[in-house]
Amino acid sequence: MTETSWAAWAALKLVGEAVVRAGASDGDALVAFLESAPPFDGHKGEALTFRRWDHQLRQPLYVARAAQA
């Protein structure tokens, strides 16, 4: 999965879940819901949340070290 495709997948999943959980599809209701920092499942083993003051998506990053073959 490329960077762009991951972002598209995550965005659609987050918005879809927000509509279902907030029980509404208008912008104000969705923003209020997302700002309440509900835990989203990004299939990374830890919850993803939006930081309230700048709306940045907080998510785990994995650090790997390449070994010489």
Added chain:
Amino acid sequence: MPVRAVTEAKRWREAGIGVALLSLATLGTVPESAGAEPLVYVSNEHSNSVTVIDAGSDKVVASIPVGKRPRGIGLSPDGRTIYVALGNDNVIAVVDAASRTVKARFAAGTDPEAFAVSPDGARLYVSNEDANTTSVVDTKTGKVLATIPVGTEPEGVAVSPDGRLVYVTAETTHTISVIDTAALKRVATILVGSRPRESAFTPDGQRAFVTAEIGRAVSSDRRGEERRRRHPQAGPPVSQAQGVVVHPGGQWGLRRQWRDRTTWRSSTSGACEVAAFIPVGTRPWVLGITRDGKKLYVANGVSESVSVIDTASEKVVATIPVGKGP
């Protein structure tokens, strides 16, 4: 996020799933029969075997070879038959508890993972993780009676004590699919916390507890009108919830969380709060409780051991080495 990091994340995730699968094997306990202590059965995903533990002495008394990648395990109500889901063989192995040999293999849909035995022993309800279905298997004939669509990535299966409802968790859609066992149809879908794993009913069947791995909570659902969408109540915020059992006395539910190597209990009446944290091995994944409720067994996937907890004192009283990936 750079492409490389995504790739690494994907690799990590695959490795994580591998570890998760390694630990998904389940525990089963049988009732005490005349003069004999109950036995505990532990499936070892990477040893292709089931370890038998005597719950009186907490010693390993046998190891049964069963087939490829044993995961979910269940027992007939009379304790005479052990069922084991074999993920890589796409079957449920039927093991005779007396001779400790595999006597039959039921085709149970693809990728059988978790399942539950009906209270009368007549059926198995099996979640097919890659097909988003639940297969209903007749234990007399081994035939699939129905294949019922459920949520995406189904996992834990629980049957209500009266046998009328089956709850199937779906990890990706964060839902419980409610199956009416008479009609063999899905009659309701309940939205719960993120990434639900397992559920367990209270003995009176009035409430079920659902663990949400990402939602960091246990949801509890008070059953009312079965066909109406229910509103689960939020539970205590704890991370990485996986398995859950309810004490047969109904006083409390138990759940383990692997990240903190702990198991906790919470009251099933009134407010749902964490009452205790009990340190166990690494990556506790599933729980089994004896039918008298005195002992709780926790499979530690990474430690390759089973912790035995005395439920009265809430202390670990034994740690039993088992096979790989219990």
